[in-house]
Amino acid sequence: MMKSYEMMWQRLPLHTCANARELGGYPTADGSQTAWHRFVRSDRLSFLDDDEREFLYGYGVRTVIDLRGSQEIAEHPDIPISDDVAYRHITLLDLNIADSRLDELMKSDREPQALDFYGTILENTEGFRKVVHAILETPEDACVLFHCTEGKDRTGILAMLLLSLAGVDRNDCIANYEITRENILRKPYYAHDFAQAGSRQKLMGSDPDTIAVTYDFVMQRYGSAEGYFHACGVSDAAIAALRKRLVVSA
Template sequence: MTRHIEFANIHNFRDVGGYAASDGRTIRWQRLYRADSLSWLTGDDAERFRALMVRTVIDLRGPDEVRQRGRAPETEGQRYHNLPVEGRPWNIRQFDPEVGLGRFFADRYLEVTEDGVDNLRTAIETIAKADSAPVVVHCVAGKDRTGLLIALVLALAGVAEDDIVADYALTGLATERFIADGPRKYPDHPIWPGFGVAPAEAMWLFLTDMAARHGSVEGYCRKILGLDAATIEDLRANLTDPIPGG
């Protein structure tokens, strides 16, 4: 199976399945998707999205973004959760080219782990439930807020850091389309050096800093988010399958 699912009007929709997890298991396909803004799904794109039979949409954008841009196409029986996780608005004027995009992004992700505690916990608890799947997580570009949440989920499932970083960096394949579409979709959003870019260094730095602060991603999820052992076990059980022949 392929990770990216092609749509005409969104550029970063992909399946998170296939990665090796803990205990000889692997992340199941067609259980968890990540995406850029689903509000752009119309016409044939909307029909293709409905064909995926998504049960749960987790929208990490703020309420103002939802009001201005709209939300995912509604489907009968689908659950929609608006769970904004950013507390501090980004100031891209703080970006220092000498420090680099990786450090700038990693610092912003660390802020989200401080500011978005309640909604990050709710999002992970939702993903952990068997009847939530298939789940799609999205924000605007499907890179920063979405990338952070997916990194937490994959780490809890026992996916190696190399694969977590690689999954994050796949957003870079959509960068040219993001930049080309940016002025039409987001005329009020500056096209800056970090627009649509997902440097692997950003996720490496983030995971390294999480380990330094909390011992591990799981340590953060237990101590700061307050996730209990049963939720983490449910997440692993519902997102993973034994490797065939293993």
């Protein structure tokens, strides 16, 4: 039996998703906290069973934003939660294109660097603008679930930007990213690949340095998460509306 969706979960009780978790409960700079039941980050929803679909619907999910590439989706499409849950496919990085670069990098002598790939994701300003609009098209009292394949890279960057926009500090943004490693290592195939990864482990394992470098890059180039969203073409009004969804007063 699925556990109560009325509770506030850090990691959601879904046995087919190892990395489905809340953005709620983080303290913000103004003494508030990020809102529960508003944003969930996750790995792919390709294996949901009926109980899990019911749980997610009861939890309040009314929009799913799939950040994967077209081939990833073709191979492992999401299982719909319900007919009245909106599904939005907004690719932040198409791994079909990046595969050759990834292979070339991993065969090289130098250690993979975070911004080799995360910088490319951040360059997709049109994708991030569409994500913000998809969020704002969701009813204010509903929950948005966003995901990629493992819920680590594309999902991790979006989670970092949202938390930072809400006023969550750098250390908590990094910690939120780092949790992914222990979650996805629950998957036997991923644990095996990770063990064999060699120099790839730093990128595969959600090393805190990876998101720290990315966070600092955003702050240095754009000044803030708000500045980044401005660069994506998101209006002041939309940014204010997004921040309002993210934060609940103490």
